[in-house]
Amino acid sequence: MLRDMTLGQYYPADSPIHKLDPRVKLAGTIVFLISLFCFDSVDSYIVATLFLIFVIRLSKVPFKFMTKGLRAIIFLLIFTSLFNLFLVPGNTLVQIWKLKITDAGLQMAIFMSVRLVYLIMGSSVMTLTTTPNDLTDGLEKALSPLKKLKVPVHEIAMMMSIALRFIPILMEETDKIMKAQMARGADFDSGNIIQKAKNMIPLLVPLFISAFRRANDLAMAMEARGYHGGEGRTKMKPLEYKRLDYIGYLTLAAYLVLMFIADRAVLVTRLADRII
């Protein structure tokens, strides 16, 4: 659980998707999510499905990790499906007492579920293949034009990456202190609220002290190495687009074009109409 936090949901693997510049992945994710809202024909969703499968296969992340994020929205999924199923007017397919399932309702329910699932899976691809630190780096670079508007982009990014770095350390520390106090007979579970709050003191005091000590140490270490904010600062590993990244952008463009064509051509829909 602790290491989970360190890396968000990062799943380490050696794949082209992992190697992509975080900016490409950010752009890709945003484009994919928006495309799901802009196009709603069956044809374009087939293209989206193929694209998603293609990217997932390329990322070498086992499929079961992709679906992990779905657990969080399972209720949302069920509720939207049920509401759509019973409340959308149309030609009645099945009638159970006063509840009618209509053809339009069924269509809507399936469509909305697929859209939700794709939204989650689309963003999972990014979080599974990018460490939070890379993501912050990417954001910093992508937002750097805002510096002209006096937005402290570098400082915000630095704060984000320090916070990300500290979360796992503090989690580990909490775990350690909790165990040490449990070995001394501490009880963090029982009692009423006031009792519980009081029981937390042996955990919180050492935790705060160590957090402040660490923050202090870090500030000192940063200053000792001449850190003075973003002005004139260069990076050890500057984000630079490589060939792979251009291929990534091209693929993304190709995806958009295909989506557009599929939406206009509505081949599948026409075919289906003719058969019926």
Next chain:
Amino acid sequence: MGIEIQSLNYIYNAGTAFEKQALKDVNLKIPDGQFIGIIGHTGSGKSTLIQHLNGLLKATSGKVLYNGENIYSEGFDMKKLRSNVGLVFQYPEYQLFETDVFTDVCYGPKNLGLPADEVKRRAARALKLTGLDEELYKKSPFDLSGGQKRRAAIAGILAMEPSVLILDEPTAGLDPKGRDDILDQIAALQAERKITVILVSHSMEDVARYVQRIIVMNRGKVMYDDKPANVFKHFRELERVGLSAPQVTYLMQELHLKGWPVDTDVTTVEEAVEEILKYCRTGSSVHA
């Protein structure tokens, strides 16, 4: 009766991409009253193993029996177990939180539900054992030096007067005198109260001097579990897994190779001195 560990396995982060099997099929019997040393290279699973002994970690598979009772069975009293099996963590300074040292040491016995005067008596006794200066008792624990904090933290567990005392590298970062003081006190306590002591350590010298049994961990498995002399016979294998035997073992081995008929099984400096003197007194004419 003691503690018994049966085919224990432990996996950190099971079911994620960061799975790490820290213990593999560990079987151990720890009878009452033994002084045991656990050694092993960094990351060999020592800390993981001892956290199973008082139920802080739950085995992925396998059993831990305390006095014959499975500690994972329904309704087992974990709090009681933790009061009987005292565990001093690696770098225990983290756990200090009270406004002064004495009150902090009282925290453990107070959690046992003892009357106030008994709590104070135990805290005072524990602090005395660790040799912390009396004028520091009323100071804030955060104003102490590293070594003093360590002593205060160890006292915090000693004050609970457990029948099994586990210490995870209690002397890491202490000066030689402080190290010997603490270990001597613990050895005396062990002899006096007949408690079980389990000492996790990197120092072969420390381990050889105090314990009657050594458990060597290697990559999550028990590699050796025997008397110190027998374990150190395998000094070549120990070296291969990043450990070593005490220096006297090497000395005695060398002497033996040179033809001195000394006993190579001695494990402490005192024994070695004795052994060499014995040989010299008998006035052998072998020249080294």
